[in-house]
Each structure stands twice: as C-alpha cells, then as structure tokens.
Amino acid sequence: MLEIKDLHASIEDKKILKGINLEVNPGEVHAIMGPNGSGKSTLASVIAGKEEFEVKKGSISLDGEDLEELAPEERAHNGIFMSFQYPVEIPGVSVTNFIKTAINESRKARGLEDMPANEMLKLIREKSELLEIDRKFLSRSLNEGFSGGEKKRNEIFQMAMMEPKLAILDETDSGLDIDALRIVANGVNKLRGKDNAIIVITHYQRLLEYIVPDYVHVLHDGKIVKSGTKELALELEEKGYDWLKQEAVL
Amino acid sequence: MDLKDKLLSSFLAFESNVDLDNPVHEVRSEAIKNFENRGFPSKKEEAWKYTSLNSIQKVDFSIFPKKESTLEYKDIKKYFVHEIDTYKIVFIDGVYSSYLSETTHDGVDVCLMSAALTKPQYRQVIDVYFNKVASKDESLTTLNTAFSKEGAYIYIPKNKMPKKPIQILHLATGNEAALLLQPRNLVIAEENAEVQVIERHQSLTGNEVLTNSVTEIFAAKDAIVDYYKVQNDVNTASLIDNTYISQKDNSVVRVHTFAFGGKLTRNNLNFYQNGERIDSILKGVTILGEKQHVDHHTLVHHAQPNCESHQDYKGIFGEQSTGVFNGKIIVDKIAQKTNAFQQNNNVLISDKATVNTKPQLEIFADDVKCSHGCTVGQLDEEALFYLQSRGIPKREAQALLMYAFANNVLESVRIPELKTRINKLIANKLGVSLGFDL
Numbered sequence: 001m002l003e004i005k006d007l008h009a010s011i012e013d014k015k016i017l018k019g020i021n022l023e024v025n026p027g028e029v030h031a032i033m034g035p036n037g038s039g040k041s042t043l044a045s046v047i048a049g050k051e052e053f054e055v056k057k058g059s060i061s062l063d064g065e066d067l068e069e070l071a072p073e074e075r076a077h078n079g080i081f082m083s084f085q086y087p088v089e090i091p092g093v094s095v096t097n098f099i100k101t102a103i104n105e106s107r108k109a110r111g112l113e114d115m116p117a118n119e120m121l122k123l124i125r126e127k128s129e130l131l132e133i134d135r136k137f138l139s140r141s142l143n144e145g146f147s148g149g150e151k152k153r154n155e156i157f158q159m160a161m162m163e164p165k166l167a168i169l170d171e172t173d174s175g176l177d178i179d180a181l182r183i184v185a186n187g188v189n190k191l192r193g194k195d196n197a198i199i200v201i202t203h204y205q206r207l208l209e210y211i212v213p214d215y216v217h218v219l220h221d222g223k224i225v226k227s228g229t230k231e232l233a234l235e236l237e238e239k240g241y242d243w244l245k246q247e248a249v250l
Numbered sequence: 251m252d253l254k255d256k257l258l259s260s261f262l263a264f265e266s267n268v269d270l271d272n273p274v275h276e277v278r279s280e281a282i283k284n285f286e287n288r289g290f291p292s293k294k295e296e297a298w299k300y301t302s303l304n305s306i307q308k309v310d311f312s313i314f315p316k317k318e319s320t321l322e323y324k325d326i327k328k329y330f331v332h333e334i335d336t337y338k339i340v341f342i343d344g345v346y347s348s349y350l351s352e353t354t355h356d357g358v359d360v361c362l363m364s365a366a367l368t369k370p371q372y373r374q375v376i377d378v379y380f381n382k383v384a385s386k387d388e389s390l391t392t393l394n395t396a397f398s399k400e401g402a403y404i405y406i407p408k409n410k411m412p413k414k415p416i417q418i419l420h421l422a423t424g425n426e427a428a429l430l431l432q433p434r435n436l437v438i439a440e441e442n443a444e445v446q447v448i449e450r451h452q453s454l455t456g457n458e459v460l461t462n463s464v465t466e467i468f469a470a471k472d473a474i475v476d477y478y479k480v481q482n483d484v485n486t487a488s489l490i491d492n493t494y495i496s497q498k499d500n501s502v503v504r505v506h507t508f509a510f511g512g513k514l515t516r517n518n519l520n521f522y523q524n525g526e527r528i529d530s531i532l533k534g535v536t537i538l539g540e541k542q543h544v545d546h547h548t549l550v551h552h553a554q555p556n557c558e559s560h561q562d563y564k565g566i567f568g569e570q571s572t573g574v575f576n577g578k579i580i581v582d583k584i585a586q587k588t589n590a591f592q593q594n595n596n597v598l599i600s601d602k603a604t605v606n607t608k609p610q611l612e613i614f615a616d617d618v619k620c621s622h623g624c625t626v627g628q629l630d631e632e633a634l635f636y637l638q639s640r641g642i643p644k645r646e647a648q649a650l651l652m653y654a655f656a657n658n659v660l661e662s663v664r665i666p667e668l669k670t671r672i673n674k675l676i677a678n679k680l681g682v683s684l685g686f687d688l
Binding site for chain 1: 630631632633635636637638639640641642643644646647650651653654657658660
C-alpha cells in the first residue's frame with residue numbers, strides 16, 4: 001500500500017531524513033519509535049505532504065501512485081490521514097461543520113455528491129459514541145479550549161469519520177492520561193481492518209500496549225536503524241535508545 | 251475651481267435655502283469659517299499621514315443634486331437587513347425618501363434631522379445636543395456641520411426602547427457624474443433607554459461619490475446603544491465617517507464597523523466618557539482587496555474613574571489594498587481604575603498589501619489597566635496544513651482560517667440576522683462557498 005524508497009528530506013537545507021525505506025501493507029500496523037529529533041514527526045509530515053519539507057531524493061507512493069506532486073488535500077482525498085501532535089484551533093467553526101466540510105470535500109474530489117444530511121448525522125452519532133464523545137462537544141469550536149485529551153480524541157474521531165486507507169498517528173499518546181489513552185486506543189483498534197493500515201509514531205512504548213503493532217521500526221538520525229516485531233518495543237523500553245545509537249555509529 | 255473654493259461658494263447658495271434666524275445657523279456659520287481656515291487635511295498632518303484626500307479634491311463634485319430620483323424597493327432590498335422588521339430611514343442622493351422609509355413617533359422619535367432642526371417641538375433637544383460632542387475644529391466635521399441639514403434623528407426618551415432596530419440607508423443613484431453627500435445624524439438615548447442602529451452607505455453605479463458623514467451619539471445614564479456600520483460600497487465611492495459619542499454613568503455603547511469595500515474609507519470614531527462605570531466597545535472587521543483603502547482612527551477619552559473600554563479590530567488585506575489603524579487612548583489624571591483594552595490584528599494575504607497600525611496611549615492616572623497589542627502577519631502555515639490534510643483545498647482552507655481569525659469580533663453583534671448577514675458578506679468577500687452556512 002505505502003512504499004517509501006530511499007527517502008531524503010530537508011527543511012531549509014537541514015537534512016532530516018537520510019534514506020528511509022519502508023513498506024506498509026493493507027491490514028498492518030507499524031510503529032515508528034525513536035529519540036527526540038530523530039525525524040519521526042518529519043516522516044509523518046512528509047507523507048502527508050507538508051510543503052515546508054523538500055524531498056531531495058527517493059519516493060513515496062500509495063497504491064503505486066507517486067505522491068510527490070500531490071498537495072496535502074489530494075493526499076487526503078487518496079486516503080491518507082494524519083493525526084496531529086498539536087491540532088490547530090479554529091474559532092467559529094464547530095467540530096460538526098468542520099468534519100462535514102472535510103468529508104464533502106473528499107467526496108467532491110471523487111466526483112460524489114455531498115453526503116446526505118441524515119447519513120452524515122448517523123455517521124457522526126456512531127463515531128462519536130465509539131470515542132465516547134459528548135454531543136455538546138461536537139458543537140464547540142474546533143479544538144478551541146480543548147484539553148490535550150479532548151484534542152487527541154477529536155483527532156481520532158475525525159479519522160473514524162474519514163475512514164482513511166492509511167492513518168498516521170503522530171505522538172497521539174503525548175499528553176494523555178491513562179483513561180483517555182485507553183479510549184483513544186480502543187477507537188483506533190476498532191478502525192483496524194484488512195484493507196487499511198496504520199502507522200503509529202511514538203516516543204514511548206506505553207501506547208503500543210494498547211495498539212499492538214505488527215512491526216516496530218527505530219528511527220535514528222533520519223534513518224531506520226532497526227526493525228523488528230512488537231518485542232523490539234519492549235526491548236527499547238528496557239534499554240533506552242543509546243545502544244542503538246552506538247550500533248548505528250558502528 | 252478646487253473643491254474647497256467650490257464648497258465655500260456653495261455655502262452662499264445653501265444659505266438662501268435655510269432659515270437664517272434659526273440658532274442652528276449660527277453654528278453653521280461658525281463651522282464654515284473654521285473650515286475656511288483649515289481646509290482639507292493634508293498628509294503633513296500626523297492624523298492623515300497614511301490617507302490622502304488629494305485625488306478626491308480634484309473631482310468636480312455636485313454639492314446639491316439637481317434632480318430628484320426614485321427607486322423601487324425590490325431594487326435596493328438587498329442593501330437592507332430585510333430578514334427582520336425594522337424602522338427605516340432612507341435617503342436617495344441625500345434626499346429623504348418617504349416611500350422607502352418607515353419612521354415613527356410612537357413613544358420614540360425615529361425621523362429626520364431636517365424636521366428636528368427646523369420644527370419648534372425639537373428645539374429644546376437640539377439646543378442641548380446638536381453639535382455638542384462633534385469637534386468644532388476638525389476640518390471635515392466642521393464642513394459637515396456647515397452644511398448640516400438632513401440625516402437621521404433618533405430620540406429615545408427615558409426608559410424607552412423602540413419596538414425594533416433602526417436602519418439608516420444612504421443611496422447614491424449616479425444621476426450626478428460625481429456627488430458629495432453630507433448626512434448629519436443625531437442619536438440620543440436618554441436615561442435607561444436602549445436603541446440598535448444599522449447604517450449603510452451604498453452607491454448604485456460607478457459614478458464618483460464622496461460621503462462626509464457626521465453622527466453624534468449621546469448615551470445618558472444606564473442607556474445602551476448598539477451602532478453597526480456596514481461599509482461595503484463600490485470602488486468609486488469614498489466615505490469619511492466622523493462619529494462622536496458622549497457617554498454618561500453606567501452606559502454601554504458598542505460600535506461595530508464592518509469595512510469590506512469602497513475606494514477610500516476613513517473612520518474617525520471618538521468616544522468621550524463623561525461619567526463613571528461606563529463601558530465603550532469598539533469592534534471592527536476589515537476585509538479589503540483591489541486598491542481599497544480603509545483608515546480606522548479611534549479615540550477613547552477616559553475622563554472619569556472606574557470605566558472600561560474594549561477595542562478589537564481585525565483586518566485582512568489582499569491584492570494592493572492598504573489599511574491603517576490608529577488607536578488613541580487618553581486616561582485623565584482623575585480617571586483612576588480605568589480598564590482600557592486595545593487589540594489590532596492584521597493578516598496580509600498579498601505581497602502588495604500594506605497595513606500601518608499604531609497604538610497611541612496618553613495615560614495620566616497611575617492606577618489603571620491598559621493593555622494594547624497589534625500584530626501584522628500571514629496566515630499560519632501549520633493551520634493551513636492541518637486543514638489541507640483533512641482534504642480541504644488550499645483556497646477554502648485559507649478562507650476558513652480568515653473566517654476564524656475575524657470571527658470573535660462578531661460575538662458581540664446582538665442582532666442574529668445581522669450576524670448571519672455579516673458572516674455571508676465575509677464568506678462572499680473571501681470568495682468562497684463553504685460546505686455549511688457560516
């Protein structure tokens with residue numbers, strides 16, 4: 001589904017990604033771990049199409065289509081979703097109106113009519129229950145005055161609504177208490193299916209107790225220095241990242 | 251003949267049509283002398299540094315329209331907030347249109363300045379209020395005072411409130427190649443009275459129009475006045491709006507200025523607090539494109555203790571538009587415990603747009619809270635990426651962000667239908683149709 005080949009990316013001439021290779025197939029969950037500054041969030045942003053980053057070399061493709069020339073919204077239309085570490089506040093636009101706009105824009109791009117209002121309402125009800133989101137919450141301005149937990153839950157709600165092929169969760173666990181973490185993880189797990197894939201980006205192993213990955217990759221200095229199964233995450237939890245850094249130097 | 255000379259000689263013609271024995275005429279005569287001495291403001295004056303009236307002075311304006319015009323309601327309906335029932339005071343080329351208006355004397359007076367200035371039953375009120383808060387030496391105000399004759403007259407007696415909001419609409423038909431309009435409005439809310447006014451100037455053709463308007467607003471003890479200025483005129487129409495507000499104890503006056511169009515717009519908005527526990531609220535949304543220019547000059551004069559003022563102006567400038575915000579706050583020595591807040595935030599969405607913003611604080615009291623801030627920036631790239639990553643195209647995403655940026659200014663709009671209308675105007679101005687009603 002997602003194929004990343006020898007990806008090099010820079011921001012303002014600072015090299016951040018230095019040759020990433022990654023293949024994600026339908027039905028899989030991949031975790032990308034690594035110390036601060038290793039390039040985890042950059043990788044997420046580059047896949048989602050953030051223009052600040054310049055791809056210097058290599059390629060990203062989704063279902064065989066090269067993403068390089070596609071704007072972020074076109075990537076979203078093709079089924080890529082990124083849950084933000086720091087979701088942006090949009091005063092005056094309610095969660096409901098925002099998600100309606102997002103969904104209908106994607107439908108428009110696929111040549112479909114707007115989703116009928118009753119269908120939309122039903123979907124909103126179903127997905128907000130999944131994430132234990134109160135109805136009142138949906139009429140509030142998007143992310144404005146939301147707690148850290150509410151913001152993250154809202155991100156996963158949007159993901160649930162948009163049903164992406166590939167979801168990238170960027171540090172979704174940061175700032176969450178254990179209850180919120182469980183709700184969010186539960187929501188994500190219910191969205192796992194044989195046709196979609198998830199990339200979980202995290203600094204800590206904690207989230208992976210709830211969202212169990214098929215593969216774990218360790219990112220260091222812009223490269224994947226080690227890949228393995230979920231046991232690798234436990235090993236990292238125990239030993240930290242330093243041993244890998246040394247290995248990478250060797 | 252330049253415009254100043256033309257105006258001075260027109261004053262003689264004007265005098266032949268008014269009652270020279272009326273005490274108001276002394277005020278006019280004094281005013282024309284002041285205007286003669288000062289002339290139009292030039293860019294050399296600090297207050298007019300960024301707004302030039304030079305090109306306007308080269309236009310050969312008609313001072314008095316030669317023929318009367320009529321308009322059909324269906325043709326001008328869209329310029330009203332027509333979703334609600336309101337009193338209406340409508341002028342066509344400066345002349346009152348009784349056909350399009352709906353005035354009242356039922357407990358309150360919602361009628362014409364021409365009547366108030368000439369009829370004996372209004373004499374007492376005119377003596378007390380007319381030209382009492384308007385500047386006696388600001389040149390454009392004196393020019394208006396000299397020719398003051400017509401406009402809206404709104405008088406709300408003690409403990410009264412009109413049954414519905416009042417709309418003042420000034421229409422220019424284009425029957426003259428270039429027309430100068432000088433409406434003069436007087437709004438008085440006596441003790442514990444309340445009133446809501448929506449004002450709009452609209453040119454219907456591409457002919458040149460210059461409006462030099464003066465509005466005096468008096469809010470007595472415990473009175474509440476909401477005044478909404480909708481400025482969305484065509485690109486050949488210019489507006490100089492001079493508004494003067496005098497407030498007494500416990501009164502609340504809110505002025506919202508929605509500046510979305512016109513060639514040149516200058517808003518001189520002056521609040522004078524003459525009592526305690528007063529609240530003055532000044533809000534503005536400016537969205538400009540093309541070569542439009544808007545200059546907001548605000549003044550809040552805190553002259554008594556325990557008062558507040560809140561200013562919040564948001565501006566979005568595209569193409570080659572230019573904006574000015576100059577916010578002056580004076581806190582007299584006696585005005586302790588003043589709480590004055592001022593905020594001006596601007597977004598430039600074009601490399602060729604410019605904005606000049608300047609707070610001007612003169613604080614002579616020592617126990618006050620004054621906060622001010624101004625910003626000029628671009629749209630937040632991170633926010634744009636966030637919206638795009640949700641499948642919203644860049645253009646719509648930009649519009650959504652601009653809408654969100656300007657949105658909180660609308661919170662204090664107390665007429666829901668007007669708020670809806672302004673939201674639509676904003677969406678329209680930003681050139682997008684979003685998937686929901688803003």
